Amino acid sequence: MSGADYKKVTTHALLEMKQRGEKISMLTAYDFSFAKIIDDANIDVVLVGDSASNVMAGHVSTLPITLDQMIYHAQSVIRAIDRALVVVDLPFGSYQGNSKEALNSAIRIMKESGAHAIKLEGGEEVLESVKRILSAGIPVMGHLGLTPQSIFKFGTYSVRAKEEAEADKLRADARLLEDAGCFGVVLEKIPAKLATQVTKSLNIPVIGIGAGAGVDGQVLVLHDLIGLTKEFNPRFLRRYLNLYDDVKGAVENYIADVKSKDFPNEEEQY
Numbered sequence: 035m036s037g038a039d040y041k042k043v044t045t046h047a048l049l050e051m052k053q054r055g056e057k058i059s060m061l062t063a064y065d066f067s068f069a070k071i072i073d074d075a076n077i078d079v080v081l082v083g084d085s086a087s088n089v090m091a092g093h094v095s096t097l098p099i100t101l102d103q104m105i106y107h108a109q110s111v112i113r114a115i116d117r118a119l120v121v122v123d124l125p126f127g128s129y130q131g132n133s134k135e136a137l138n139s140a141i142r143i144m145k146e147s148g149a150h151a152i153k154l155e156g157g158e159e160v161l162e163s164v165k166r167i168l169s170a171g172i173p174v175m176g177h178l179g180l181t182p183q184s185i186f187k188f189g190t191y192s193v194r195a196k197e198e199a200e201a202d203k204l205r206a207d208a209r210l211l212e213d214a215g216c217f218g219v220v221l222e223k224i225p226a227k228l229a230t231q232v233t234k235s236l237n238i239p240v241i242g243i244g245a246g247a248g249v250d251g252q253v254l255v256l257h258d259l260i261g262l263t264k265e266f267n268p269r270f271l272r273r274y275l276n277l278y279d280d281v282k283g284a285v286e287n288y289i290a291d292v293k294s295k296d297f298p299n300e301e302e303q304y
């Protein structure tokens with residue numbers, strides 16, 4: 035059995051992939067069209083990330099996006115999905131207050147979008163919320179390391195957990211999340227050696243972004259991978275296309291054709 039054989043990817047399927055050493059593929063999507071393409075390509079996990087705040091809405095951080103907006107994106111994505119597991123980010127402000135608020139936010143996402151799981155940022159600080167959401171039967175994915183919702187505390191988007199104290203806390207948080215019952219954890223922008231250690235110490239799948247090759251799977255923001263974003267160039271990003279330039283070139287050609295009256299031609303009219 036390989037990942038491609040799953041008709042529907044479940045949290046259990048991800049665990050099986052980890053157990054047999056098959057890497058898990060995960061990408062973001064925020065809309066129907068791209069979600070359809072990546073699901074048809076057999077991506078294992080689709081993340082409706084709060085990076086929609088940057089990528090779709092043009093904000094400088096993930097903080098402004100609202101729960102209603104995340105639900106809108108998740109509904110659009112879910113309509114396109116046949117196979118992948120769809121995980122939706124709880125946005126900033128929808129779970130940090132208390133565990134009841136966290137549960138209500140998670141329930142709204144599951145009920146109103148039809149998503150399969152939620153993801154939230156943090157370890158010990160959000161543990162009570164994680165447990166309460168899990169107790170309602172909602173699968174939870176953790177997110178440690180560079181957690182963009184805390185960017186104003188960190189001050190920069192640089193690599194996290196380089197110091198031993200922060201690395202120790204990350205190891206402990208990862209263990210707490212697994213013990214609480216999370217089905218997986220994202221590790222963002224931490225040293226590869228630390229990510230490998232954490233991955234080996236956990237039974238649940240660990241998905242990395244800027245966390246090296248020793249994790250159980252990789253996640254990227256789709257818009258970065260296909261080169262729709264131009265300014266974001268971290269070392270961990272591999273671009274497979276340069277769509278920004280391609281789309282811009284196509285639009286320039288279209289404008290030129292309209293201006294020169296080349297478009298539409300005889301065949302392109304009724």
Ligand code: KIV
Nearest residue numbers: 062083084085220253
């Ligand atoms: O919102 C997002 O895109 C994410 C990934 C970077 C993991 O959380």
